[in-house]
Amino acid sequence: MADEELDNNSNGQKDWQSDTEKTTDADTAGLVDMDKVEAVLNATADKSSMTPQMQRMMARQEENTRRVEETIKGTKSNPRWFVPLFCILMVIGLIWVVTYYLTSNYPIPNIGAWNLLIGFVIIMIGFIMTMWWR
Template sequence: MADEELDKGTDAAATQDEAQKAWDKPDTQADDDATETTESDDTAADQKDADEAGQKESDDEDLDLPMDKIEALLSADNTDKKSMSPQLRRVAQRQAENSKRVEETIKGTKANPSWFVPLFCFLMILGLAWAVVYYLTSKYPIPGIGAWNLLIAFCIVMVGFIMTMWWR
């Protein structure tokens, strides 16, 4: 009796392996092999599809709700939980958890002043312009200091880039 069950188990595993091999073959070979498949291959593939569908069914239980009910639930402030189906209760609970999480995240963030972004953008552009002017004229923006103009341009650009690290 145990040997028969073992043989049935190995036969089922073999048919599943054959079905997987047929599935993995390129389309040209699969078309040639389609005439050679047996009913056991088809039943093994159907069983595999049914198992996958059973797993997805638990994940997708909320998807069979009408969208108008979900929208009404989300837009309503006070809802009677006793009159809701279990699926709608789960949707309402998830929405409440997500709203709470978003509110906590917003409370924890700090914003920069409105002048912060324009200032660091201006500094980076000013440093670039400083270097371009020096390369084109080779004595301006500050005459008499020579290549130190490039150091000044580099420092201005770096201050702008360093400010980006504190941008929130």
């Protein structure tokens, strides 16, 4: 009875539950605390006490980590202004086309349907820029 506890349920009746029956959401989902996982992964292990299978697994993990780190070092990224620029271009092109459809004269008067071409070119420049996005 040392690991059992007396609880009151919603009806006022007393229920006996052991500590093993009381579980949290993390226990029921099979989740493990990430700090514990990192501690195990970062711990230095005595290779002589490991099985050959564990030694191969550790060697593969070290190789994978090395490859990922090399890949990350070689990755190029765009400047900070790149994404806002192509988003703005696509929005401006959309506004240009919608303005022409609603007014049939503006944004540039007296060029007619060429306003559609200008709007779609601005939109396409924005879409082409998305292909260069890293």
